[in-house]
Amino acid sequence: MTYDPAAVAAYFDDLSEGEWTRFEQTLGDRVSLARHTGVLERFIASGSRVLDVGAGPGRFTEVLHRLGCRVVVADISREQLELNRRGAATRGYAASVESWHQLDICDLSVFGDGSFDAVVAFGGPLSYVFDERDRALAECLRVLRGGGLLCLSVMSLWGSMHRFLPGVLDLPLDANLAIVSTGDLTPSVDPASRHHCHVFRSDELRSFLDRPDLELLELSASSAVATGHDASLCADPARWQALVEFEERACRDPGLLDAGTHLLAVVRRA
Numbered sequence: 001m002t003y004d005p006a007a008v009a010a011y012f013d014d015l016s017e018g019e020w021t022r023f024e025q026t027l028g029d030r031v032s033l034a035r036h037t038g039v040l041e042r043f044i045a046s047g048s049r050v051l052d053v054g055a056g057p058g059r060f061t062e063v064l065h066r067l068g069c070r071v072v073v074a075d076i077s078r079e080q081l082e083l084n085r086r087g088a089a090t091r092g093y094a095a096s097v098e099s100w101h102q103l104d105i106c107d108l109s110v111f112g113d114g115s116f117d118a119v120v121a122f123g124g125p126l127s128y129v130f131d132e133r134d135r136a137l138a139e140c141l142r143v144l145r146g147g148g149l150l151c152l153s154v155m156s157l158w159g160s161m162h163r164f165l166p167g168v169l170d171l172p173l174d175a176n177l178a179i180v181s182t183g184d185l186t187p188s189v190d191p192a193s194r195h196h197c198h199v200f201r202s203d204e205l206r207s208f209l210d211r212p213d214l215e216l217l218e219l220s221a222s223s224a225v226a227t228g229h230d231a232s233l234c235a236d237p238a239r240w241q242a243l244v245e246f247e248e249r250a251c252r253d254p255g256l257l258d259a260g261t262h263l264l265a266v267v268r269r270a
């Protein structure tokens with residue numbers, strides 16, 4: 001599948017505020033938010049200069065602000081960038097944002113080599129660029145200083161199928177088998193949808209990140225045991241706390257890496 005940047009930008013322009021609510025639906029989505037946030041809390045040091053690329057409306061820009069980072073925000077969608085800018089004012093993270101840029105993760109040429117301590121690419125920018133993913137990864141690594149960290153998440157094949165099973169079963173079997181074999185959700189396999197992306201298997205992501213210029217520090221699922229369950233299951237704080245404990249273990253278990261909607265990875269630039 002050939003990457004179509006205009007279609008991606010148009011999709012997220014039209015999605016508008018809908019992007020914010022994706023972490024608030026099922027229990028697994030809430031776990032995913034907690035686990036993405038936890039990665040930033042564990043790996044990103046206060047005072048870091050961070051590029052939040054594919055930042056969307058700013059969930060993680062806000063977390064980076066709370067962690068005491070200086071943040072540069074970037075997104076291909078003008079509307080998502082505008083939501084991020086508005087969120088900065090209404091949710092109080094503007095003081096930490098150096099600048100906002102409408103750009104493509106495949107071309108970070110406005111930033112110099114080694115200019116960031118960390119790059120955050122959460123929610124799948126690397127899933128949207130299809131055949132340009134090597135270029136996108138190379139750009140993320142180029143703008144990192146030596147020893148800098150890239151925190152990323154991409155859409156997961158089996159976990160997304162689990163989470164969105166009713167919609168999956170609405171598609172003809174041939175279309176689903178094509179998605180399983182290529183990992184590509186394209187206009188030809190799902191003509192009714194405008195959400196086109198590549199969904200990864202954990203082995204595939206591991207191979208993609210297997211490069212001499214980086215070290216894979218962590219690979220996990222965004223949720224495992226909670227994927228697909230209803231949020232009401234954990235209204236009680238003690239049950240939620242127990243679930244978070246289980247998920248910390250389950251999401252790293254090799255047998256469950258593919259169980260979440262996303263695969264989460266942290267890599268260090270050599």
Ligand SMILES: C[S@@+](CC[C@H](N)C(=O)[O-])C[C@H]1O[C@@H](n2cnc3c(N)ncnc32)[C@H](O)[C@@H]1O
Nearest residue numbers: 012054055056075076077080104105122123128
């Ligand atoms: C699913 S949202 C994730 C937003 C946010 N990072 C989060 O995790 O909540 C994906 C975001 O990536 C942006 N995006 C997709 N492809 C991109 C690309 N090639 N370059 C930059 N941003 C991109 C979209 O516009 C959208 O705002």
